[in-house]
Amino acid sequence: MSTPGRPRLYLIDGYALIYRSFHALGGGVPLRNARGENTGMAKGVSEFLRRLIEKHKPEYLGWVNDAGSSGREELLEAYKANRVALPEEEQQDFDTGVERVHQLLAGYRIPTLELDGFEADDVIATLAPQGVAAGLEVCVVSGDKDLLQLVQPGVWVLNPWHGPPGRTTEKWYGVDNAHERLGVPAERVIDYLALVGDTADNVPGVKGIGDKGALALIEKWGTVENMLAHVDEIEPTRARNALKNAEAEARLSKELVTLKRDLPIALDLSSLTLDPPDWVALRDLFVELEFGTAARTAAVNAEAAGAAPNAGLERAAEAAVDVEGHMVSARAARAAVPGTPAPVATDYRVADTPALLAEAIAEARAAGVIAVDTETVLDAGAPPIITPMRANLVAISMATAPGKAWYFPLAHRMPGSAQGGLALGDEPAPAKSKASAAPASIAARLLAEGPQPVVNLPPLESEPMAPLRALLEDPGVKKTAHNVKYDLLVFRRAGITLRGVDFDSMLASYVLDPSRRSHAIDALAVEFLGVAMTGYDELCGKGKQQMPYDEVPIAAARDYSCADSDIALRLRELFLPRLAEQGATALLHEVELPLVDVLAEMEWTGITIDVPWFRSLKTRFEAARLDLEKQIHAEAGESFNVNSNPQLRTILFEKLGLPIKKKTATGPSTDASVLQELADEGHALPQLLMEYRELAKLESTYLDTLPGLVNPHTGRLHTSYAQTVASTGRLASHDPNLQNIPIRRELGKDIRRGFIPRAGWRLLAADYSQVELRLLAHLSGDPAFVAAFEAGGDIHRQTASVIFGVPLEAVTSEMRARAKTINFATIYGQGAHALSRQLKIDHAEAKAFIETYFERFAGVRTWLDTAVAEARERGYVETIFKRRRYIPEIKDRNFNTRAFGERLAQNSPIQGSAADLIKKAMIRIHHALGEAKHTARMLLQVHDELVFECPPDEETALRALVDREMTGAVQLRVPLVVDIGSGENWLLAKA
Structure with missing residues (x-):
């Protein structure tokens, strides 16, 4: 396929690209x-512009926008009138996207x-021949078929969306292949469109003449005019009659689809x-939009261009809308944030001699x-998870x-060698180059240049390293x-x-703004320092x-690792005053940082699982899953995967004719919400x-996975706790996730039965009772709600009363x-x-039920309304421990987005306070266990529940300690209650 020569002028049909991008990525x-x-x-x-500039390197480029209809509405009142207006929410999204x-x-x-007064197509049609006259190859960028009429020597059309959805490529159309799109050469495109019409623009065409008839x-x-001049000779009869009956429509349609080439606009190449x-500006914009890769690339280019880094954008300053609901640019937001850090020159050195080690210390x-930062490799045979x-x-x-860091190599080795590198003072042996045609990583490129010396410091536990250990x-x-x-445990x-x-x-980033999409150091470096760090895959x-x-050469490893510690230190300087300004210093130093020691101890300790029990469960789950599969096939009337x-869609929506609730790009959705809605019907x-999906998920997530994650060194399972995942402040468990084991289903209970204490010990589980409702009572101060808790007993029965x-x-x-x-x-x-769906009652009854609830608990209604009003005024809400969200x-101007924000304003103080409460309790218990010199240990945290193991003779004391520290973690208007149980496994302890 031929392509244009050089130099080129690219004219982009702007709104064609905007609509395509919106419906491909902004709808559904x-x-x-x-x-x-x-x-x-x-x-x-953004992706389109990046590809266009990088791949095509245009000498001249113009983005052409619509600014009218070129008088076509005067010719046909219905021109483009059948374009369906977007629903209000989508229109708001569209308008925001255009900004x-x-x-x-x-x-x-x-x-x-x-x-x-003119459409973009007409502007392009006028400028294209001017570009040819100026000696350029003109490239019209659009997927719209009507622009193919412009193709002539020197004028090309580039369709960036050739092919089916999800597998689109770009395609050039020139004089030689313009016919491939519609079946006619470029000079007959307007005649073709005049006959078949264009439903998108409401161009009528000739009724009764379709694609094949038009081509014939x-x-x-040839032309429509020639057809009409010889209309009595037209065959077949149907086409002849169609043209006779629609002569006016044919002429009008051709006028409507013919692009104007004589507009009062001149091509100004300068x-x-x-530029x-x-x-x-792009870096800041991509940070706001949360396009991580694009933000990092922009930061790299900004650094290369010598641009000063930005100050980072506080959530309060960088909000996408102001009080009137209008967009705020990144630059305008940044203007309100003082203290832009200056560029920092870096001095990263390797300490691999006694003198350099002493100098660094x-x-x-x-x-x-x-x-400090650590660099590690996993044990041989360890699962491929970062633990x-x-x-x-x-x-x-x-x-x-800032900008100054040292690198201490301890266990680098020659590529492919089984042992570590040389010790301090030894001479390195020549290394074999791993040169390749195009090394993909920094390390590979460095090795391709020749042997790289490998000199390590002595073992960390040796006498020469005592000063570093002491530091x-x-x-x-x-x-x-x-x-x-992570570093503590390493x-x-x-x-x-x-x-x-x-x-x-x-943690500081998380405390400042828990809703930030990423708290990773490379993301923060771009956002706050304008620095693009080297990624692990790049290295x-x-x-x-x-x-x-x-095996990474030490020279490359030095720069990679030193950047981590350097950026962490620079972020410290940047974040400390912001924490103080926001009143969040105490939250960091009294909750999040002390919790690190608690979590590290829990992760170090781990928990025992009964591996034989899990293997027996695997057999039972497989049998139950196969039985469910038979029931599914019987209900469907046939076997299928x-x-x-795709097969499930066919069964549900074609064979059984169930109503389609939601669509995706590939067809009707079969996700959990759809299945639940259909089941409710x-x-x-x-x-x-x-039921099948739940069973399969439990089987794959726990039975297939947990036994393989048992640490061979300890014989126990070690989950990791993340403090910076949930915007509410909740901890998240991962690798493996032990917070989502269901307790209601019998098979879920059987999984919990497999978690056991060390031999001869017992597990103890302590769970805050209805803590979020107690916090709601505390925050709202509603007299009836507070009284219900003070009365004790069953709060839901009290509430119902x-x-x-009724009594x-x-x-x-x-x-x-x-x-x-x-x-x-x-x-x-x-x-x-939502309530009507949960209670399976009609909407009116649910609404009446809610109204009655808030009549009885008017203080709750008042507090909820106040929370929304304060969030709208301040831009944030806080927990009782001053965690800000x-x-x-x-x-936002978008109603649904705004309603979502209102729900966040109401539930974040409750959920966030509950998260802070359990964290405070964990810190208190950790210190109390140490002071009492108990051998009992805290093992797990699951939402409002803590799990311990202890020897039998400590159980009574442990119960008292845990109850005291959990109920005393904060003073509320209502009593905190903790349910405590114990047993030979987690299920019995929970019961």
Whole structure:
């Protein structure tokens, strides 16, 4: 396929690209950032512009916008009138997307063209021949078929969306192949469209003449005018009669589809040259949009261009909307944030001699505040998950000032060697080059240049390394890290107790704004410092070509690791004043940082699982799953692959004719919400499918996985706890996730039965009773709600008594169930629609039920309304421990987004306070266990529950200690209650 020569002028049909991007990525289930903004259109346009500029390198480029209809509406009132208006929510998303596109165009410095009163197509049609006359190859960029009429020598059409959805490529259309799109050459496109019409623009065409008929007529007669001049000779009869009956429509349609080439606009090439993009503006914009890869690329380019880094954008300052609901640019937001850090020159050195080791340690002690980072490799045979309990220390980096850091190699080795590298002072042996045609990683490229020396320091436990060990264990030298819990555990495996930790840049980021999409150090470096860090895959490669970290040449490893500690130290300087300004210093230093030691101890301890029990469960689960599969096939009337969504769609929506609830790009959705809705309507197959999926998930997540994650060194299972995942402040368990084991189903209970204490000990489980409802009572101060808790007993029965106005003894099980549902619906800000589905009652009844509830508990209603009003005024809500959550969604113009923000304003203080409460309790218990010198240990945290193991003779004392510390973690208007149980496994302890 031929392509244009050089130089080229690219003319982009702007709104064609905008509509395509919106409907491909912004409609259906749209791409949204953490603030709830629909970013689909911006994503599509951004990716398109990047590809166009990088791949085609246009000498001249113009983005052409519509600014009217070129008088076509005067010819045909219905012209484009059949375009269906978007629903209000989607229209708001569309308008926001267009604003973002304008920011993208400004950032890429792409010239825009428009002529008042005319469509973009006509502007392009006028400029294209002018470009040819100027000696350029004109490239019209659009997927619209009507622009093919412009193709002539020197004018090309580039369709960026050739092919089926999801597998689109770009395709050039020139004089030689223009016919491939519609079946006619470029000079007959207007005749073809005049005959078949264009439903998108409401061009009528000739009724009765379709695609094949039009092609046959054009092949014989050419133009529409020639057809009409010889209409009596037209064959077949149907086509002849159609043309006779619609002569006016044919002529009108041709006029409508013919692009105007004589508009009063002249081609000014000097205004269409491409300047380098404003990478700083793009970086800030991509940070707002949460396009991580694009933000990092922009940051790299901004650094290369010598741009100053930005100050980062606080959630309050960077909110996408102001109080009137209008977009705020990144630059305008940043103007309100003082203290933009200046660029920092870097000095990263390797300490691999006694003199350099001593110099580095002296420098660290003189600084008094340092940042540390560890580099590791996994044990041989360890599962491919990042866990410190299977990680071996390869190197340490230490930053002593912004831009200044040291690298301590401990266990680097020659590529492919089984043993570590040389010790301090030894001579390196020649290394074999791993040169390849195009090394993909930094390490591979460096190795391709020739042998790289490998010189390690002595083993960490040796006498020459005592000064470094002393520095790391000295509480008088303040330590900073990013995700310090990982480093604590890695150091502990290496025999070092890291002391003096007083800052974690990851936790600080989380405390400042828990809703930030990523708290990873590379994301924060781009957002706050304008620095693009080297990624692990860039350093080591990807997939099968990935090099183990300990084989990375020390020169490359130095820069990679030192950047981690350096950036952590720079973020410390940036975040400390912001924490103070926000009043969040205490939350970091009294909750999140102390919790690190607690979680590290829990992860180090782990928990025992009964592996033979899990193996027996696997057999039972398989049998139960196969039985369900038979029931599903019987209900469907045929056998099919239950795990195949296409086959499932065919069964549900074609064979059984069930109503389609939601569509995706590939067809009707079969996700959990759809199956639940269908099951609620009484359909049996969706209910069976949900049970099957739950069973299969339990089987794969726990029975197939947990035995393989038992640590061979300890014989126990070690989960990891993440502090920076949930915006509410909740902890998250991963690798493996032990927080989502269901307790209601018997098979879920059987999984819990497999968690056991060490031999001869017992498990103890302590669970806050209805803590979120107690916090709601405390925060609202509603007298009836507070009194219900003070009375003790069953709070849902107490609530039902108040709502239905009956004595406690008259409360039925149904009344209690409804009261329980609305109690929790209140916490999550659910309305009548959600409640009607949960209670399986009609909307009016649910609405009346809610109204009655808030009549009885008027204080709750007042508090909920106040929470929304305060969030709208301040832009955030707080927990009782002053954890702040920004809610820019509450000022959004989009109704659904705004309603989502209002729900967040109501439930975040409750859920966040519950999260803080359990954290405070864990810290108190951790210290109390140490002070009492108990051998009992805290093992797990699951939402409002804590799990311990203890010897039998400590159980009574442990119960008392846990109850005291959990109930005393905070003073509320209502009593805190803790349910405590014990047993030989987790299920019995929970019961």
